[in-house]
Amino acid sequence: MSYYGSTDYLANSDFVLRMKDLRKGHLDLGWMKAGTEQIEVNAESKRRGLTLLDCNQSSYGYDTLPEIPRGPRGAAPRGAAYDVNEQADLSPELNRKSDVWAYKVASFYEEAMSRQWDATTYIPWSDLDKYERPQEVEIAFAQLCTFFTEVEMIATDLPAKWMWRMNNQFHEVKHFIASQAIDEARHAEVFRKRVLAGGVGLMQALPQAEHSLKAILDGDSYSEASAFMHLLAEGNVLTMFRFSEYISPTPVDKRIFQLVMQDEARHVSYGMQHLKWIIDHSPERKEQLHLALDEAETFSISQFDSALFEAMIVLAGKGTKPDQIKRGIEVVGTLQVKQIEEYFGRLRRAGFEDRIARSKFQPLLAMIGLGKQDAQRPS
Amino acid sequence: MAYIAPKDYSQDPEIVARVMKVMAGELDLSWMRDTAGAIHARPSQPHYGLTMDDINQGPYGPDRIPEIVRHNFSMAPRGAILPPGLPSLGYRLNRKSEVWSDLAGRLFEEGKSRRWAPAHDVPWDALETSGLSEPQQIAMRQLCTELVSIGLVCADVPARWVWQMNQEFHEIKYLLCVQMIDATRIAEAFRKRALVGRGGLGVDCKELGELLKMVFESGTYPCASASMNLVLFSWVQGLAGQLGATARNRADAYLAVRLAQDATRFVAYGVDHVRQLLRARPAEQESLNGHLDAIENGLVGWLGARETIEPLAILAGGVDPVIRSHARTADLHFVRCAAAGLGDRQGRSPIPRFLSLLGGHA
Numbered sequence: 001m002s003y004y005g006s007t008d009y010l011a012n013s014d015f016v017l018r019m020k021d022l023r024k025g026h027l028d029l030g031w032m033k034a035g036t037e038q039i040e041v042n043a044e045s046k047r048r049g050l051t052l053l054d055c056n057q058s059s060y061g062y063d064t065l066p067e068i069p070r071g072p073r074g075a076a077p078r079g080a081a082y083d084v085n086e087q088a089d090l091s092p093e094l095n096r097k098s099d100v101w102a103y104k105v106a107s108f109y110e111e112a113m114s115r116q117w118d119a120t121t122y123i124p125w126s127d128l129d130k131y132e133r134p135q136e137v138e139i140a141f142a143q144l145c146t147f148f149t150e151v152e153m154i155a156t157d158l159p160a161k162w163m164w165r166m167n168n169q170f171h172e173v174k175h176f177i178a179s180q181a182i183d184e185a186r187h188a189e190v191f192r193k194r195v196l197a198g199g200v201g202l203m204q205a206l207p208q209a210e211h212s213l214k215a216i217l218d219g220d221s222y223s224e225a226s227a228f229m230h231l232l233a234e235g236n237v238l239t240m241f242r243f244s245e246y247i248s249p250t251p252v253d254k255r256i257f258q259l260v261m262q263d264e265a266r267h268v269s270y271g272m273q274h275l276k277w278i279i280d281h282s283p284e285r286k287e288q289l290h291l292a293l294d295e296a297e298t299f300s301i302s303q304f305d306s307a308l309f310e311a312m313i314v315l316a317g318k319g320t321k322p323d324q325i326k327r328g329i330e331v332v333g334t335l336q337v338k339q340i341e342e343y344f345g346r347l348r349r350a351g352f353e354d355r356i357a358r359s360k361f362q363p364l365l366a367m368i369g370l371g372k373q374d375a376q377r378p379s
Numbered sequence: 380m381a382y383i384a385p386k387d388y389s390q391d392p393e394i395v396a397r398v399m400k401v402m403a404g405e406l407d408l409s410w411m412r413d414t415a416g417a418i419h420a421r422p423s424q425p426h427y428g429l430t431m432d433d434i435n436q437g438p439y440g441p442d443r444i445p446e447i448v449r450h451n452f453s454m455a456p457r458g459a460i461l462p463p464g465l466p467s468l469g470y471r472l473n474r475k476s477e478v479w480s481d482l483a484g485r486l487f488e489e490g491k492s493r494r495w496a497p498a499h500d501v502p503w504d505a506l507e508t509s510g511l512s513e514p515q516q517i518a519m520r521q522l523c524t525e526l527v528s529i530g531l532v533c534a535d536v537p538a539r540w541v542w543q544m545n546q547e548f549h550e551i552k553y554l555l556c557v558q559m560i561d562a563t564r565i566a567e568a569f570r571k572r573a574l575v576g577r578g579g580l581g582v583d584c585k586e587l588g589e590l591l592k593m594v595f596e597s598g599t600y601p602c603a604s605a606s607m608n609l610v611l612f613s614w615v616q617g618l619a620g621q622l623g624a625t626a627r628n629r630a631d632a633y634l635a636v637r638l639a640q641d642a643t644r645f646v647a648y649g650v651d652h653v654r655q656l657l658r659a660r661p662a663e664q665e666s667l668n669g670h671l672d673a674i675e676n677g678l679v680g681w682l683g684a685r686e687t688i689e690p691l692a693i694l695a696g697g698v699d700p701v702i703r704s705h706a707r708t709a710d711l712h713f714v715r716c717a718a719a720g721l722g723d724r725q726g727r728s729p730i731p732r733f734l735s736l737l738g739g740h741a
Contacts, residue, residue, distance in 0.1 A: 003596040004673040005589045009680045010729050010736075019683055019736040022698055031686045032517050034582045041574040049499030052567070055574050075528035075591045076583035077570060088588030090532070090595060113496040113564075120428035120488055126421060139411050149456040153549070156556055157542035163559075164535035164595075171531060171566065178534050178556075178563035181541075185556035186491070188549065189431075192456060196434040197421065201414040205455030207464035211384070213454050214466045217542070218381035295383060302388040307410035309401055314408075325404055333402060360389035367395045 034081045048114075052106040052172060062106065062172055067097045067281065069169040078169050092167040094222060098282040100166055100173045102273035108266050109172060112179035117259050119190035124252055125197055131250040136320050141249055142200035143311035145191040150205055151237065152187040154213045155180060155267060158229050162222040176270060183263040190256055206305035215299045223278060223285070224292035230271020232296050235346055238264045239339045247315045247331070268346065275350040290358060297360035340365065415439075415458050431484030431550060441479075441550065446659065448473045448545050457547050471543040476659035477600055480651040483550040486644050490557035495637055497568035502629045506576055510627030518690030519631070521581035522622070523573035525687060526638075528583070529615060530566025532591040533645075534559045536607050540600045554648060561641045565615075568634055584686040590677035601656055601663065602670045608649025609715060610674050614682070616642035617708030618691075621701070625694040650719045657720035668721055672728065679733040702739035709734060 009015045039057045043050040056062055060079035072078075073095075074087035094100055102108070133141075159177040166174055195202050216233060219225025241264055245257035278285055309332070314320055316335075317328025340361045347355045356362075388394050420434045435441060439458040451457075452467035472478055480486075511519060537555035544552055573580050594611055597603035616639055623635030657664055681687055682705060691701045709730050716724045725731055734740050 002598040002602060002670065002673070003593050005593055005677050005680070007589070007676075007680060009676055009683065010732055015680070015683060016736060018685075019733070022683075022688060023736070023738045025698060027689045027692065028685045029689060031521055031582050031689065032514070034521075034580070036579045036581065038577055038579045039574060040577050041571075042576070043498075043503060047499075049496070050501070050503045050571050050575060051498050055571060060574060060580070074583065074588045075532050076588070077524060077527040077531065077566070077580055080524050080527075080580040080583050082583035083585070086585045087583060088585065088592040090592060110498055113498060113567075116491075116494045116496070118428070118491045118494075120430055120491065123429070125429040126425060129421075136411065139414070142414065143410065146456065146459055150454050150459070153454055153546060153552065156552065160538040160559070161542040163538040168531045171570075174531070174534065175563045175567060178538075178559040181538070181556040182560040185487075185553040188456075189487075189553060192549075193420070193429050193434055196418050196436075196439060197429060199417055199419045201417045202439070202456060202459040203414055204410055204460045204462055205453060205465060207462055207466070210453045210455070210465050210468075211382075214468050215382045215384070217468055220381055298384045298388050301391075301394060302384060304394055304397055306397070306401065306407055309398075310406050310408060310410065313401070313406065314411075320406075320408065322404070325406060329402055329404060360387075364389050364395070367392075 036079060036081050048110070051110045052175075053110070056106065065097060065169060068095060069097070069167065072167065072169055075168060078171060090168070093165040094162065094170075095167045096282075097170065098278055098285075099222060100170050100274070101277050102173070102176075102270050103277055104273055105176050105270065106172045108270050109176045109179055111266060112176065112183065112263070115262060116182075117186070119186050119193060122259060123190065123193075123255055125193070127252050128197055128250060131252070133249045134319060136314060137249050137318060138198050138200050139203070140311040140314035141253070142195050142198055143203040143307055144244065144315065145195045145198075146203040147206060147209065147308050147311075148191040148237075149188050149195065149202075151209060151213060151233075152184050152191065154216055155184040155229060155234060156188075158216055158219070158225055161217065162225070165222075180267050180270070183267070187260050187263065190260065194253070194256060204307050206308055208303045208305045209308070212299040212303050215295065219292065221288075223274065224289065226271050226274055227289055227292055228296035230267055231275060231346055231350070232293070232300060232343060234264055234271065235268050235343050236300070236339050238268050239335065239342050243312070243331075243335045243338075244315075247312075247318075249315070272346050272350045275352060279351040286352075289352070290355065293355060294358075294360060301360060301364055337365075413460055415460050430488050435484065441481075444475050444479075444547050446475050448475070448547050451547060452545065454546050457549060470545040472540065472548075472600055473545045475548070476656050478544055478548050478551045478604075478652070479655050480551070480648050481655065482647060482651045483554045486648055487550060487553045487557055490554070490561065490644060493640060495564070497564060497571055501568065501571070501633055503571075503575055505629035506572075506631075508628070509576075509631070514693055517581070518693040520573045520578060521686055521690040522618075522694075523569040524581040525584050525587050526569040526615075526618075527566045527573070527580070528587055528591060529611070530562045530564070530569065532595050533562035533607055533611070534566065536595055536603055537562075539595070540603060543600075558645060558648075561644065565638065565641065568637070572630070572634060582686055584681065584684050586677075586680035586684040587687065590674070590681045593674055593677045597670065601653070601667060604649055604652050605667055605671060606674045608645045609653060609719065610671060610678060610712070612642045612645035612649065613712040613715065614678060614708055616646060617704060617711075620708075621691060621695065621704050624704075646715065650715050653719035653721065661720075664721060668724065668727065671716075671721070671724065675728050675730055679729050683733065698737070702734065702737045705737075706734055706739045
């Protein structure tokens with residue numbers, strides 16, 4: 001199962017002789033004539049520091065990276081000298097730029113690195129005791145946070161599943177994925193901590209949501225899985241974060257949602273810019289993406305778990321009395337429409353507007369009579 | 380898609396009926412009666428914040444995870460109520476001892492609190508007067524090139540396994556995400572170090588490529604973890620020490636300190652993971668040792684490669700200081716292997732013979 005290399009070094013006479021030579025101080029120094037380009041790299045903005053954008057030059061840059069970088073298949077960094085026949089082949093499977101690339105991906109990575117935060121210390125956990133919350137609201141909030149804890153790790157697992165298959169020539173994308181992995185681990189962490197600090201405990205896992213997560217993880221290609229996860233699922237979660245900030249029972253909770261939102265927005269933007277890159281550079285793959293989103297939208301519609309839906313209603317109405325439920329339904333109805341509207345907006349911005357007419361959400365909206373004109377927006 | 384919904388829900392009147400029922404105000408609310416167990420976690424030491432240790436109480440702590448997880452293959456968080464109908468997400472790592480370390484939660488917390496951003500935390504301006512001669516600059520860039528390769532592949536190793544791990548082990552999954560970003564930052568920081576000013580990358584080291592491929596393609600997670608965390612990062616930590624000792628400016632000193640700090644976290648997990656694995660399943664000792672014999676052969680190839688040892692010698696002012704440093708790293712490495720329960724590896728490892736070829740000894 002494992003790879004053990006092609007050379008037993010201590011049984012290799014060349015290697016042994018070379019080591020003995022080294023001991024005498026004889027150096028070869030051939031590596032000093034690498035023949036790689038010398039470039040002038042400096043931080044364009046002192047405030048931002050030395051970014052990947054500053055390093056985007058000549059053979060080291062990503063702008064000049066072709067759609068298919070032929071040759072490099074190992075660990076050699078882009079721009080280093082390497083021998084195509086001698087390199088250790090890591091057998092990357094994603095070797096086309098359009099398989100993984102997104103506009104602005106280097107900026108997304110730098111932003112992620114500069115906005116790292118820590119759920120342990122950035123949230124004023126002890127302040128939770130200062131705010132009285134009705135028990136039913138805390139229970140509903142625990143259900144909402146159980147859901148977020150459940151779904152956030154998919155956005156670690158799915159990109160991780162594909163990252164190690166990507167050619168190292170696309171290191172900006174791989175760097176971004178690593179930043180997304182830690183973002184999402186932190187999200188799962190912060191929601192778990194919030195549930196367990198709230199005095200209620202974890203609530204129900206949601207079977208229908210889990211089927212969507214399975215469908216994301218089992219996507220046939222990285223781009224199809226990305227369209228489902230980044231654009232649709234994380235897009236929906238982003239709208240829910242915004243909604244959750246609005247209905248948060250305490251300022252501590254508002255702080256949590258403000259922090260997770262900025263990360264989630266970045267992930268959604270990557271998905272949108274990846275889709276746009278494909279549409280611009282590999283338009284023949286559009287139908288394949290349509291088919292993937294047909295199924296993704298179907299799963300998304302099936303994701304009606306009454307525990308979550310009702311928890312949001314209780315939170316939005318701030319209780320379970322009839323007038324509170326009525327108010328909660330108005331707000332949650334608006335959220336549902338907003339999720340779909342924002343998804344359509346992202347499709348438009350990605351240049352994929354012909355998806356909108358084909359979307360599975362259209363017949364659903366018509367059937368439940370929740371068109372744009374019908375939504376009652378809360379004041 | 381590989382996983383297809385059993386019906387087209389957009390045409391499903393049942394879903395619509397359920398939504399409409401709730402929207403008409405007929406809520407069930409039975410879910411409000413069931414919780415998995417109330418706890419009221421608070422920071423045990425307020426200046427540290429609310430840590431993973433603080434929330435690992437009662438039904439939510441890792442003590443309740445059985446050696447073989449048979450009850451949950453979904454993404455449901457550990458301790459949540461598991462209703463019927465949860466699908467399997469196909470996890471392949473379902474034995475606690477295959478992945479577990481009691482240190483993982485604390486290492487995760489440490490990884491977050493010691494985060495740094497190469498773009499603005501490294502004093503890049505200090506390289507304007509680097510204090511390095513031209514050959515030393517070239518040597519530094521060559522070592523940076525190799526550290527970029529290490530960073531790239533060592534971000535891929537946890538990525539290759541994390542999605543196959545059962546969610547019951549979330550502390551380990553979180554830590555693997557920290558490893559992904561730590562390794563990525565190594566690649567980023569040393570790429571920038573190689574290019575900054577009037578710079579460039581060096582040559583790909585074939586022997587390093589071979590070693591990284593061996594680590595990357597380790598057949599099991601314990602073998603991958605022992606290879607990367609216990610073996611490779613012991614030497615990355617040693618290399619950080621050498622870079623720190625020869626640094627002639629604040630930027631290189633900063634990079635060396637950060638590299639050492641991050642590498643130490645990998646090593647700490649590696650030692651504790653192997654130790655806990657071998658306590659639970661001592662029979663694994665020989666297969667791990669056999670794997671490490673081969674990995675250490677790859678390590679010897681890398682350490683002896685011209686592209687590695689020669690730039691180190693140029694920076695250190697000769698081969699002897701490099702050999703002494705390798706010998707110190709080897710000593711530490713063998714102590715760690717013994718502490719992890721692998722026994723005395725000195726007798727079977729190629730590292731002591733390699734060092735003696737160079738006139739040094741572990």
